[in-house]
Amino acid sequence: MKNIRPCFWSILQALALLPTMALKDSQMTTKRFSEEPEFERPIGNHTFFLGREAVLGCAVTNLAKHKVGWLRAEDQTVLTMHDRAVLGERYSVSLDAPRTWQLRIRPLRAEDRGCYMCQINTQPNMLMQTGCIDVYVPPDIVSDDTSADVAAQESDNATLTCRATGHPPPKITWRREDHEPILLKKMPQLREFEKVESYVGSSLPLWRVDRRQMGAFLCIASNDVPPAVSKRVILNVNFAPTVKVPNQLLGAPLGTDVKLKCYVEAYPNTINYWIKNRGEMLLDGPKYAIREEKTSYKVSMWLTIRQFSASDIGTYNCVSTNSLGKSEGTLRLYEIKLTSYSEDFTNQISVAGGLTEAAKGQTANLLSSRKLLCFVLCYLSVTMLT
Ligand SMILES: *[C@@H]1O[C@H](CO)[C@@H](O)[C@H](O)[C@H]1NC(C)=O
Numbered sequence: 081m082k083n084i085r086p087c088f089w090s091i092l093q094a095l096a097l098l099p100t101m102a103l104k105d106s107q108m109t110t111k112r113f114s115e116e117p118e119f120e121r122p123i124g125n126h127t128f129f130l131g132r133e134a135v136l137g138c139a140v141t142n143l144a145k146h147k148v149g150w151l152r153a154e155d156q157t158v159l160t161m162h163d164r165a166v167l168g169e170r171y172s173v174s175l176d177a178p179r180t181w182q183l184r185i186r187p188l189r190a191e192d193r194g195c196y197m198c199q200i201n202t203q204p205n206m207l208m209q210t211g212c213i214d215v216y217v218p219p220d221i222v223s224d225d226t227s228a229d230v231a232a233q234e235s236d237n238a239t240l241t242c243r244a245t246g247h248p249p250p251k252i253t254w255r256r257e258d259h260e261p262i263l264l265k266k267m268p269q270l271r272e273f274e275k276v277e278s279y280v281g282s283s284l285p286l287w288r289v290d291r292r293q294m295g296a297f298l299c300i301a302s303n304d305v306p307p308a309v310s311k312r313v314i315l316n317v318n319f320a321p322t323v324k325v326p327n328q329l330l331g332a333p334l335g336t337d338v339k340l341k342c343y344v345e346a347y348p349n350t351i352n353y354w355i356k357n358r359g360e361m362l363l364d365g366p367k368y369a370i371r372e373e374k375t376s377y378k379v380s381m382w383l384t385i386r387q388f389s390a391s392d393i394g395t396y397n398c399v400s401t402n403s404l405g406k407s408e409g410t411l412r413l414y415e416i417k418l419t420s421y422s423e424d425f426t427n428q429i430s431v432a433g434g435l436t437e438a439a440k441g442q443t444a445n446l447l448s449s450r451k452l453l454c455f456v457l458c459y460l461s462v463t464m465l466t
């Protein structure tokens with residue numbers, strides 16, 4: 081652009097002098113200006129992906145006998161000279177577009193990030209312009225700086241960490257693998273948890289860790305370059321068993337099957353068993369059915385006593401132990417005497433039916449309050465069985 085004005089003036093002068101001056105002179109003047117090479121447009125800054133090809137274009141007009149070279153700006157290393165590459169096979173130069181010297185670098189490495197100079201060997205001063213390339217690198221998780229599986233005692237602090245490389249620097253997002261929200265405390269001193277879908281940051285602080293936080297977490301590293309990558313980090317929270325008994329007092333009519341239930345929470349895994357009258361350990365068999373169901377750190381224990389008889393009356397304990405401790409729940413089993421109504425209660429269904437009758441009030445006046453209580457207890461033990 082800056083050459084337009086003098087050029088314009090010289091043309092004007094030439095035109096003005098045309099009648100008096102030799103035509104040859106004016107032609108020479110014009111020619112001298114037009115001979116100077118010029119860059120047509122800036123190279124610009126560009127972004128390319130690692131492993132692909134980078135292309136920078138240097139558009140030159142009026143090159144004439146001059147040569148175009150590409151240099152690495154940082155250390156002035158000559159990469160190409162006119163139409164030849166002079167440094168290594170990753171560099172090449174092409175003239176695909178008219179008057180445009182294209183520097184090609186392939187396959188692109190992270191260290192190729194930087195600025196490149198297009199130079200024309202004009203004298204006495206070389207013409208040059210620069211353009212820069214950024215090399216985008218997909219995220220990668222650094223295993224050595226990322227938590228393997230983490231184990232913590234309940235109420236201790238735990239931190240899950242994840243580090244990733246990539247360019248631009250990747251964002252680290254934490255999620256639970258089971259898509260449940262993450263329970264977090266905003267500050268270490270808080271008791272209350274907050275439910276969040278995800279957490280952004282390379283370390284996930286878990287203050288006074290709770291059993292409910294146990295599970296598989298995903299550390300997901302992403303930047304503008306696909307694909308995002310993830311790593312699974314398992315958090316285990318260790319704690320001694322705690323036992324809950326939903327019904328501690330159980331009444332049942334003789335001859336029925338009675339189901340006793342306990343809920344255990346513990347980690348690591350527990351050994352669970354039932355004892356009767358603080359003595360014998362009960363075994364699964366014709367008399368007792370022993371069942372267990374485990375989901376993560378929760379275990380449900382059931383003991384079914386078949387054909388409840390007088391000898392089954394007594395105290396039962398569900399016992400749970402793991403490496404951190406032992407806990408037990410106590411249940412007391414007693415007989416419900418059905419007296420005059422016993423013939424109606426030969427099976428569970430008639431018991432439930434009996435209660436329905438009573439609830440309707442048809443026979444309410446016939447029942448003493450003690451008998452009504454008996455009905456209710458029967459009903460409760462029946463619902464427990466189902
Ligand atoms: C190109 O990038 C370089 C280095 O990052 C910077 O100095 C320059 O201002 C950029 N030029 C343009 C046109 O953005």
Ligand SMILES: *[C@@H]1O[C@H](CO)[C@@H](O)[C@H](O)[C@H]1NC(C)=O
Nearest residue numbers: 235236237238268269287288
């Ligand atoms: C857990 O971290 C908090 C905050 O950094 C600190 O005050 C507390 O003492 C730590 N607790 C344990 C058991 O290390």
